[in-house]
Amino acid sequence: MRGVRQKRRYGMEIGFVGLGAMGQAMARRLLEEGHSLTVWNRTRSKADGLAAKGAYVAQSPAEVARRSEIVFSMLFDDETTEYATFGPQGIAEGLRADGLHICCSTLSLAQARRLRDGHGEREQNYVSANVLGRPPAAEEGSLFIIVAGAVDQLVRAKPLFAPLGQRVFEAGADPVQANLVKLSLNFMIYSTIEQMAEVFTVNEKLGTDPQLLFEIMINSFYTAPVHKNYGRLMVEQKYDHPGAPVTLGLKDVKMFLDAGGEQGVALPFASVMRDRLISAISAGDSERDFVVLQERVRQEAGLKPR
Template identity: 50%
Template sequence: MKIGFVGLGPMGAGMARRLLDAGHALSVHNRTASRGDALVEAGARRAATPADAARDADLVFSMLADDPAVESMTLGADGIAEGLAPGAVHVSSSTISVALSGRLAAAHAERNQGYLSATVLGRPPAAASGELFVVVAGDPALQARMAPALEAIGQRIFSVGDDPTRSNLVKLSLNFLIFSTIEQMSEVFALNEKGGIAPATMLEILTGSFFTAPVHRNYGKLIVERSFDPPGGAMTLAAKDTDLLLEAGSALHVALPMGSLVRDRLIASLAKGEAGLDFSAFSRRAREDAGLPD
């Protein structure tokens, strides 16, 4: 396949490399062009604009930080939609709002272009090793056509129907489960530390008994070791995702009280200058509330 890739941050770069290693012809674009150097050296073509990355491509992936970046890079001047041929497909893997996903689907349909939302679960090491989980939604025929590319980046693909916005709702919901799990573990670690039980001991008990999922093992380890820098996922992105979750809840008239709590933890962390840390650093707030030293 001829594939364009727009957005070469820690996640996008790993995904793009998997596509290149799978034998696809790859064109890459990033606003900071140097982030594409390693991929170009490995055989990718550097694209000057998102439209250039989309030109002559069968599909274009985008993996960008937030709604404004995705909208600009897709529908703005020299955006993906400008270069994408009729019948070619934009696959958005960014964590964006349900509303924007709907607007993108409509905008591409007006141009006779395909659109899929294929959000991913996993941190940068999983992206680099092709072990992401992919949640895809959109036209089933397009899902079937794009399957080889999706299989190159993920260990398992979950389809959630023909409406692309569903993938974004699922992604926001699963990110929220990660954030709320961090909050739960942080409170438990703080309580037991004050009771004389080391966080490392609690983590061993948790992950050696009932709580054996990667979210407990991986994020529990980050919390106990305080390995917040460099970030695998930035605090600012977690705050953005939580805001989008609450926005979706408001639109669907679903109360999300734990979501409000997590948002407040993230806001407090940003206020303390922790924007550049891994989002698991908001676990510090539970320690502070318990009167424990950082």
């Protein structure tokens, strides 16, 4: 009965394009809220679990859009987002006159503008809704969501953010603003990992167990989730079940550096992080979780790999 009541309450036709770890979890949250859900993913098998729960699997992003009032997309990068949106049988081709595309992908500012302007030229509605959090947070509906776009469209989308996240932040009227906020905060995650790696390593060389330092850290001044969650992965050396691989980190940092160049802002720490990520890839760690950056610091300090 609970599902029936929810469906009557919302009665929305929602589409979701891109069913990776994050998209899969977010789409499932929307389905469990009682919405009618249409999904598409390039690898069809990733839609099977949602189909078993009642989602309709479309043959193209355009079909998703034709069947939906609001279409979410959560794709890997600029290229896949561009193609799924404006390519043959893309979202823009099928989006209803009153439809809305909500893009959650982490993108370059150039790609963010292409989405904004491309939909605008077609007189279509568009909102950026970037998320902070790893796949477990998406599964729990505890993401933080950074949104930007026209006020009327943000109001329209607001009920759909509730099952996805614990808090929504409005970044402005220009969808591109949300994308830059996301790139900026991702950079802060990577630089915090670098800080912790250096701190753990210098103390380890003097004989202090990094686990002890971690416990002191998170039970004193450094109580943020980024310290607790990533720090724990680092001291427990959980490098091989990535929520986000090194390659993804490099993509994000490069886009942040490009944004700095565009805005005329020097970003020297971001350059350090780019080089650190490149070194990790050269060492064979490209598909390991980006907390493996710790091992590059340890290696430079003369410590044996763990």
